[in-house]
Amino acid sequence: MLEVGGFVLAGGLSSRMGRDKALLEFEGETLVARAVRILQSVCAEVAIAGGDERLAAHGRVIRDERAGCGPLGGMVAALEQTRWEWNVFLAVDMPLVPGPALAELVGAAEDGLAGVMGEADGRVQPLCAVYSRGCVGRLREELVAGRWRVRAAVEAAGPVRYLQLPFGKWFDNVNTPEEFARLGKDERSVSPSTAQKA
Numbered sequence: 001m002l003e004v005g006g007f008v009l010a011g012g013l014s015s016r017m018g019r020d021k022a023l024l025e026f027e028g029e030t031l032v033a034r035a036v037r038i039l040q041s042v043c044a045e046v047a048i049a050g051g052d053e054r055l056a057a058h059g060r061v062i063r064d065e066r067a068g069c070g071p072l073g074g075m076v077a078a079l080e081q082t083r084w085e086w087n088v089f090l091a092v093d094m095p096l097v098p099g100p101a102l103a104e105l106v107g108a109a110e111d112g113l114a115g116v117m118g119e120a121d122g123r124v125q126p127l128c129a130v131y132s133r134g135c136v137g138r139l140r141e142e143l144v145a146g147r148w149r150v151r152a153a154v155e156a157a158g159p160v161r162y163l164q165l166p167f168g169k170w171f172d173n174v175n176t177p178e179e180f181a182r183l184g185k186d187e188r189s190v191s192p193s194t195a196q197k198a
Contacts, residue, residue, distance in 0.1 A: 002106050005084035006043030008035040009127055010092040011050015011064045011074045022055055022092045024180060031174075032058045035092050041099035042106065043088055049074035065143060071127055072139065072148045079136035091127035093173040095183070101165055105130045114158030117151070121168030126150040128171060132158075
């Protein structure tokens, strides 16, 4: 167990899905329960950033700093409340990301950085990342100014390391019923059990 906090980002509206993505079931558990479990394999403490009290059965829910601002609102609220210097964030709709990949992100964090973001197949993943509590002041400024893109906000807060991870399929997220139906079935995908061995 690493001395870091963990947060499931679960505050989206799920408008394209037509129902709360966090409560969809995948391989026998809801996406929010799965994300909490994966984070608990790495983090000393885990909470849910965003969402509402329907998710409280799965952990402490921290309401977004302000509604309708995307993941940045949940991140600011979480970093305002955390007692840990480094904090792992995982979007609730990325159920294929394995715990060891999160541990690698934490291992790449060091003083002077605002955060460490995963990157695979040429795509940076700001919602699968580790962020310093110290960057919250600048993130709040970006939030208030209406600049809600997470990657740009964190880069404005300080230096960011981009950690190369081996499987882009880990970061498949689900926004529509069709995407959810395909999740984990693509022959190129890497299942969490396989990923643990990678």
